[in-house]
Amino acid sequence: MADPVLATQSLTRHFGGLAAVSNVSLEAHMGQLHAVIGPNGAGKSTLINMLSGDLLPSSGSVTIAGRDVTGLAAHQISRMGVGRSYQKTNVFLAFTAFENCRLAAQSRRKTSMQFFRPAEKLDEVNRAAEEALAAAGLSSRADSLASALSHGEQRQLEIAMTLATRPKLLLLDEPLAGMGAEESASMVALLKKLVETHAILLVEHDMDAVFALADRLTVMVNGQVLASGAPAEIRANAEVQEAYLGESHD
């Protein structure tokens, strides 16, 4: 198999005496979706925050495209080709959908320390923003204020913004949270398309979506990896059923 886009080694994070994440080692490969599941408080969000540079690991390492990025700041990790979306919708509500993506795309320029040229006239940036909106299926809403979008559309915009930064690796924190059945279906279709050209690490609670999408699954409980493998193996794993899947299917 090709080198992983993302690899973690024994990643650990303590909050005081509590080990929110301990000894997590996992990989994400180009063209594959690696889903991380687990009950609330399992450490999934802490894990994603360490991968995106929002949180420093207590120990262990993170490698992206073969480079050790442990301890780098969020903006540095982003610029290495990592796009993250948030569990809580985190878009610029006062901007239009297009402006959200344009600002995101602007981050790929060498610098934005340019003072005398209108931002609107950066053709390259405009094009990247248009493409990102199209890829996320939001082109028709380009000129709507983000605050006027539906919840589902805001989640799509969240993805579009990460796409506008042209990432290799997508870190998606519960993109289906709070979505209706129809919205979920279109988001699942979108993720299916995106995985062809990206490595995706997905944290998600919706088990139907996870099993429909994942090439590989990691189950976390109490900050530790309980099991990791192909979806069929995980489904058959007695420990997992007892600790987690059993409960949610009641």
Added chain:
Amino acid sequence: MNTASRANAIVLTVVVIAFAATPFLAEKFYVQFFAKLMIMGILAMSLDLLLGYTGLVSFGHAAFYGAAAYTLALLTPQYQAANFWTSFPLAIGVSALLALVIGFFVVRTHGIYFIMVTLAFAQMLFFLFHDTKIAGGNDGIYIDVRPVAKIGDWQPFNLDNFVHVFYLVLVLFVLMYLLLRVILASPFGRVLVGIKANEARMRSLGFPTFRYKLVAFVIAGAIAGVAGYLSSIQFGVVNPEMMGWHLSGAVMMMVILGGMGTLTGPIIGAAVWMLLELGLQGLPKLGSVDLGKHWQLWMGLFIVLASLLLPNGLLGLGASAIKRLRKPRG
């Protein structure tokens, strides 16, 4: 250009033309008053770059205003004139450098801590000039001879002439407004607005937000320096109050009163503030109570009412009135 910004441009052009006519119509006191009003407008706009556009609530903005004024005072030899063409850029440079040094420390902090440390740095400077003998200590210092703006033997304007000072202020006022407009529409300006809305998100999109905030702090400090320099040549006096928290607070009120996050807002805020100050100080005696002497009391009442009734400032009030007028038609 959309309708709103076209209306904006028309209003501003009219205001500038009306201002330009002032020296022909009004006596010296009012000419100087309007010049002071524009100087405060420049200062308020520069603060709004931080307050309204970047989300940095600086409570020490007067430090950069005062720093430029003191630079001119210290560059002016006794009984002689400084050179305008060197002292002006130098004064702005000192303000910018000071903003760079202070910004390097304060821009790391957030929320209430940012407010407190900007105030602390500004007060340190205030007391440096207040408690030592530098430039006249707490009495301040007079600039007896105004800077000379000679190019070779030619003198394009004479700063001893209050009308010339007025037009210099007017030109710089317009230039600073245009400069800020251009900056805000630039890639840099977009980053600032993004930082105000959601700094964490900007970082995760790949923007090193610290350095953008720092550069914004320096630009705002430099423009405040322009205002401070102009004030010192207009009145020929520099004192520690120019760096004090009273002024920092007043400028903040001007920005909030007029409407944060716009450039016209701070200008309107500065104008209303200064007209009120003038008007309230001129209030008559009512029996044994001198209303004018207690003008700060009425100003305080006004501030309380304005903050309760105008959450988006005077400009916000105007905007919602226009919206209401248009609704039936459309």
